[in-house]
Amino acid sequence: MGEEAIERRIVMIRILPVIIIISLLLGCSSTSPPPRYYTLNSLSFPKPAETPTPRIDTLIVGIGPVEIPDYLDKPQIVTRTAGNELLFSEFDLWGGSLQKDVTRVLIENISSLFVSEPVTIVVWKAYVPGFFRVPVYLVRFDATPGGAVFLNAKWGIIAKDGKTVEAIRESSIIKPVKGKGYNDTVNAMSDALADFSKEIAAAIKAAAVKEKAKP
Numbered sequence: 557m558g559e560e561a562i563e564r565r566i567v568m569i570r571i572l573p574v575i576i577i578i579s580l581l582l583g584c585s586s587t588s589p590p591p592r593y594y595t596l597n598s599l600s601f602p603k604p605a606e607t608p609t610p611r612i613d614t615l616i617v618g619i620g621p622v623e624i625p626d627y628l629d630k631p632q633i634v635t636r637t638a639g640n641e642l643l644f645s646e647f648d649l650w651g652g653s654l655q656k657d658v659t660r661v662l663i664e665n666i667s668s669l670f671v672s673e674p675v676t677i678v679v680w681k682a683y684v685p686g687f688f689r690v691p692v693y694l695v696r697f698d699a700t701p702g703g704a705v706f707l708n709a710k711w712g713i714i715a716k717d718g719k720t721v722e723a724i725r726e727s728s729i730i731k732p733v734k735g736k737g738y739n740d741t742v743n744a745m746s747d748a749l750a751d752f753s754k755e756i757a758a759a760i761k762a763a764a765v766k767e768k769a770k771p
Contacts (some may be wrong), residue, residue: 592647592738593649596657615675617677618689625694629654633742688722694709697709706748713760730748731751
């Protein structure tokens with residue numbers, strides 16, 4: 557065997573492990589599952605056959621600002637172990653901003669609950685005289701895989717003058733996750749928001765009655 561052939565063989569022996577490693581890495585990357593994207597669902601109620609004529613005494617309520625903890629403000633769906641360890645899903649992601657999705661669902665849910673009453677629910681962006689406002693801070697909104705969703709929130713109702721606090725509340729809601737998939741987790745999160753929306757709607761009704769009773 558010539559000297560040149562021996563050198564080529566030595567080079568091949570040296571680069572063979574590198575080729576094998578690259579092949580394995582390419583093989584792994586090609587078998588990674590595609591990401592799955594999720595969104596929260598709102599309550600669905602039948603709409604009235606005719607759109608009611610707006611009334612002069614219509615109450616306008618702004619929902620917001622809605623705030624979430626920093627650990628939830630990420631593309632990944634967050635779950636946690638029985639302790640305090642957070643788990644960030646690699647391939648199961650939110651289709652957009654979770655904060656905006658929660659705000660959307662709360663507005664849609666509460667609007668549905670007032671569909672036959674003179675109440676209009678909007679997103680709050682800035683103080684407007686004559687509006688009630690419902691600020692919301694979600695202290696916790698996550699799940700244990702295959703276990704339950706936990707929603708803990710602090711919220712209140714600010715009167716039309718923008719100063720008077722009509723109510724200060726804390727909500728704690730637990731909904732079972734009916735399955736082990738992320739889709740089941742997201743469904744349970746939607747159920748928790750539905751119950752939370754009903755609590756807010758009940759408080760808005762009480763504040764509206766109090767407002768009407770004022771001289």
